[in-house]
Amino acid sequence: MQGKTCVVTGSSTGIGRGIAERLGENECQVAVNYRGSEEAAHETVERVEDAGGTAIAVRADVTDLDAVEAMRDEVHDAFGQADVLINNAGINQDVKFEAMTHEEWDTVLDVHLDGAFHCTQAFYDDIAASEQGRLINISSIVGKGGNFGQANYATAKAGIFGFTRTLALELAREGSTSNCVAPGFISTRMVEDLPDRIKAEIREDTPLNRLGDVREVAEVVCFLASDRSSFITGEIIDVNGGKDL
Ligand code: NAP
Numbered sequence: 001m002q003g004k005t006c007v008v009t010g011s012s013t014g015i016g017r018g019i020a021e022r023l024g025e026n027e028c029q030v031a032v033n034y035r036g037s038e039e040a041a042h043e044t045v046e047r048v049e050d051a052g053g054t055a056i057a058v059r060a061d062v063t064d065l066d067a068v069e070a071m072r073d074e075v076h077d078a079f080g081q082a083d084v085l086i087n088n089a090g091i092n093q094d095v096k097f098e099a100m101t102h103e104e105w106d107t108v109l110d111v112h113l114d115g116a117f118h119c120t121q122a123f124y125d126d127i128a129a130s131e132q133g134r135l136i137n138i139s140s141i142v143g144k145g146g147n148f149g150q151a152n153y154a155t156a157k158a159g160i161f162g163f164t165r166t167l168a169l170e171l172a173r174e175g176s177t178s179n180c181v182a183p184g185f186i187s188t189r190m191v192e193d194l195p196d197r198i199k200a201e202i203r204e205d206t207p208l209n210r211l212g213d214v215r216e217v218a219e220v221v222c223f224l225a226s227d228r229s230s231f232i233t234g235e236i237i238d239v240n241g242g243k244d245l
Contacts, residue, residue, distance in 0.1 A: 001026040001226050004132075005079040007071075009062055009119055010089030012037035014188035015138065017044045018214030019086055022222045024053030029079040032057045033071060033089065054079075062089045062115030065122075072122040083130040084225045085123045087116040087160075088138040092190060094149040105152045112156035116163055133176030134225050137164045138217075141184045141240045157182075161236055168234030177233035179224045184240025186212040207242030 001023070011020040012034035020030045021044070030048045032055055034041035041057040048055035056078045060071035075082055091111050093104045116137060127133035142150055143157030160180060167178035185191050185202045191211060194202075203209055217239050223229055224237070238244065 001028050001222075003027065003029065004083045004225070005029045005031070005075065005081065006084040006086065006225060007031040007033065007075055007082050007119070007123060008086045008088055009033045009115065010035070011044055012041035012057075013044075014190065015183065015186060015214050015217050016086075016088040017047070018218040019088065019221045020044050020055065021047045021051050022215065022218035023084075023225065024048030024051030024055065026053070026222060026226070028053050028084075030055040031071070031075045031079070031082070033060055033062070035059070035061045035089070062119055063110045065118045068118040068122045072126075081126040081129065082123050083127070083132060084134040084136065085119060085127055086136045086138070086221060086225070087119055089115050090138065090190075092150065092153045094153070096149050097151045100151060108152035109156050109159075112153075113159050113163075116160060120163075120167065127176050128171060128174035130176065132227050132230070133171065133174065134229075135164075135167055135171060135176070135178040136221055136224050137178070137180045138221075139164075139180050139182045139236065141182055141238065141243055143182060145244060164236065165234045172233060177224075177229070179229070179232060179234070180236045181217060181220050181224070182236050182238050182240070183217045184212055184238070184243040186214060186217060188214060202243075205243060206240070207245055210241065212239060212241055 045055040060067040139160040140157040164180040
């Protein structure tokens with residue numbers, strides 16, 4: 001993967017940061033996208049470089065198409081065309097459906113679905129033209145099973161499955177692939193912020209009896225980004241400790 005240009009949305013923290021670091025270990029050129037956490041994004045850049053890669057931090061709110069197009073131009077200026085796009089940026093605004101406002105619904109769908117739409121539109125030609133173009137979308141176990149208080153998030157994550165498989169059909173004409181990784185509960189701020197009681201329940205319901213680590217997701221994403229996954233497309237790969245068994 002040496003020298004490949006990879007764009008990781010939402011890589012200032014959490015799973016995205018783990019993916020960026022792992023790509024750094026593979027000597028990739030990594031665009032570390034973030035929205036608000038500038039300092040954290042620069043720390044990710046340092047980690048990628050310490051790991052052996054090259055990186056830039058690029059601010060863009062993925063819900064804003066103009067900002068995403070400006071990000072693409074920055075990536076082109078720094079590294080040239082992208083080979084890999086990882087749609088990872090995400091938020092949750094959990095509330096029981098009966099109390100959910102339209103704003104909470106829209107905000108979550110916008111980041112996950114409009115965000116994936118904007119970024120994939122912006123980098124589609126790059127991925128299609130790359131010899132080993134890769135689109136990788138981060139969904140969630142919740143997209144398959146639903147989850148109490150997450151009607152907005154589960155709907156967005158389920159949408160990512162259809163998006164991934166459709167893009168797999170369309171990108172296949174160009175010899176590029178589109179796959180999805182569906183993590184279970186991973187130890188990041190998104191999960192750490194949950195009440196201890198809920199975290200204990202999640203551990204109990206997970207056959208491997210623990211939360212996942214960002215590196216365990218990053219490993220699968222890097223495999224999909226590499227030429228080792230060349231005949232895999234349209235797949236949804238679970239990384240969930242057996243939580244759905
Ligand atoms: P996290 O630590 O909160 O990281 C979220 C990242 O997304 C941050 O870098 C954040 O950047 C970025 N982001 C949020 N809104 C954005 C926007 N509008 N534009 C650009 N960047 C934006 O959460 P995480 O757990 O690593 O989640 C990463 C992805 O994995 C998400 O898609 C999430 O749904 C998915 N996932 C997580 C879990 C889990 O258990 N943690 C499980 C399944 C799936 P700023 O801080 O700079 O805003």
